[in-house]
Amino acid sequence: MNEQMTQLVQQLGDWLVGLGVPETQKTAAAFGLLFLLATFLVLILILVLFRLRGGRKPAATGEEEPEERREPERPAKEVPAETAGEEAPAEAVAEVPEPRAVAAEEPLVTDTGVEPVAEEAEPAGEEAEPTADQAAEAPPEEPASLFQRMRRGLAKTQAGLVGRIDTLLGGRGKVDAELIEELEEILITADLGMQTTQALIAAIEQRMARDAAADPQMVRQVLQQEMSRRLAEVDTPFDLDRPGPMVVMVVGVNGVGKTTTIGKLAHLWTAQGKKVLLGAGDTFRAAAADQLEVWAGRAGVDIVRHAEGADPAAVAFDAAKAAVARGADILLLDTAGRLHTKVNLMEELKKVRRVLAREIPEAPHETLLVLDATTGQNALVQARLFKEAVEVTGLVLTKLDGTARGGIVVAIANDLQLPVRFVGIGEGIEDLRPFEPEMFVRALFEK
Numbered sequence: 001m002n003e004q005m006t007q008l009v010q011q012l013g014d015w016l017v018g019l020g021v022p023e024t025q026k027t028a029a030a031f032g033l034l035f036l037l038a039t040f041l042v043l044i045l046i047l048v049l050f051r052l053r054g055g056r057k058p059a060a061t062g063e064e065e066p067e068e069r070r071e072p073e074r075p076a077k078e079v080p081a082e083t084a085g086e087e088a089p090a091e092a093v094a095e096v097p098e099p100r101a102v103a104a105e106e107p108l109v110t111d112t113g114v115e116p117v118a119e120e121a122e123p124a125g126e127e128a129e130p131t132a133d134q135a136a137e138a139p140p141e142e143p144a145s146l147f148q149r150m151r152r153g154l155a156k157t158q159a160g161l162v163g164r165i166d167t168l169l170g171g172r173g174k175v176d177a178e179l180i181e182e183l184e185e186i187l188i189t190a191d192l193g194m195q196t197t198q199a200l201i202a203a204i205e206q207r208m209a210r211d212a213a214a215d216p217q218m219v220r221q222v223l224q225q226e227m228s229r230r231l232a233e234v235d236t237p238f239d240l241d242r243p244g245p246m247v248v249m250v251v252g253v254n255g256v257g258k259t260t261t262i263g264k265l266a267h268l269w270t271a272q273g274k275k276v277l278l279g280a281g282d283t284f285r286a287a288a289a290d291q292l293e294v295w296a297g298r299a300g301v302d303i304v305r306h307a308e309g310a311d312p313a314a315v316a317f318d319a320a321k322a323a324v325a326r327g328a329d330i331l332l333l334d335t336a337g338r339l340h341t342k343v344n345l346m347e348e349l350k351k352v353r354r355v356l357a358r359e360i361p362e363a364p365h366e367t368l369l370v371l372d373a374t375t376g377q378n379a380l381v382q383a384r385l386f387k388e389a390v391e392v393t394g395l396v397l398t399k400l401d402g403t404a405r406g407g408i409v410v411a412i413a414n415d416l417q418l419p420v421r422f423v424g425i426g427e428g429i430e431d432l433r434p435f436e437p438e439m440f441v442r443a444l445f446e447k
């Protein structure tokens, strides 16, 4: 033991005597204390070394990673997959710098492998990363998916109408009478109807008269512009914000998708913050009210219903009263869909309208005619008959997803000069889209 050490023990011993340690034991106590201090220092040193090594990758040394470094990495693989949908795996792969020495089942672990960060800092980084990704992705994804869903819904019409037009135009070097004749046939067989087809052909001929050098692609352009223009011309604003309750009567023959459409509308408008009430006015068909009640449950709205066979005007009366009493913004009234050729149905609808108007000024504010797009020209015939009998203010074309006859949308709007309000592109509660003429035509024509 050198002199400095002896001095240190001496001083420590004196200090301990001052604290009450007996004089005879002061040297032993001083040694004991020194031993404790040394052990403590060694422990701290080991801890510091261990943590510093834990923050770094074992850079090509072949050394194994400490176990606790691997554990926090696993959620990093799962979080983006859950939160960012289909895009996530691709992104996760893109973010991985290199998979180095990582087990086969963990190739997507987003290990940075370079930052000597403290353990506490890592979870915060993991959470922040997907949130930033989501924030960056969410805004552009919304409008794109809306358009994409419309395109998917119109895929069959796209192929049956625009696909055939493209095949025709692609094989021709110039626009001549033969091309026009074949085009006319395509438009008619794609359910654009005689009146609308002739109007579209006339627009193409006018353009040809102005521009002798017009090529087949001009035909495509004119068709797209004309369809858009004709749909936009009859497209009036659908005002949901008038002082309530706004009464929307829904009419149409059996099976076209009336009940489903009412359920989808209730869901859509509830999501927009409106208080919606349903009236089960189809008392004729067994189980119609039950079916509507199921949709009311799905959309989370109230329903007014009577027993089967009750007077639909009585349902309309009660529903209107309830809408006022409960402060509803919108009353959606279902109606029976017996054959449109039956005078009785039309009379019944007129009576319902009278009752509504007595209870709520100017009601019904909208009368939506639901038509099944898959029935093509038959839908056009139904629309004419309904328009003559009741004051239809707008159209809903359902089942566009299941048909190549989507051209009927343009035909009906153009022939009857009525706005298309919504289109159904599937059976799900979200599969009803407010109709936008420009987007609809673009979804058909965009390559």
Ligand SMILES: Nc1nc2c(ncn2[C@@H]2O[C@H](COP(=O)(O)OP(=O)(O)OP(=O)(O)O)[C@@H](O)[C@H]2O)c(=O)[nH]1
Pocket (backbone or CB within 6 Å): 252, 253, 254, 255, 256, 257, 258, 259, 260, 261, 285, 288, 337, 398, 399, 400, 401, 402, 423, 424, 425, 426, 427, 431
């Ligand atoms: N693919 C597809 N199916 C739809 C769409 N709208 C409705 N349907 C289906 O069409 C069928 C008839 O729909 P309903 O709502 O019962 O028709 P409805 O007009 O109320 O018929 P009734 O109650 O008999 O008068 C159901 O199977 C719906 O799921 C749509 O936009 N796309």
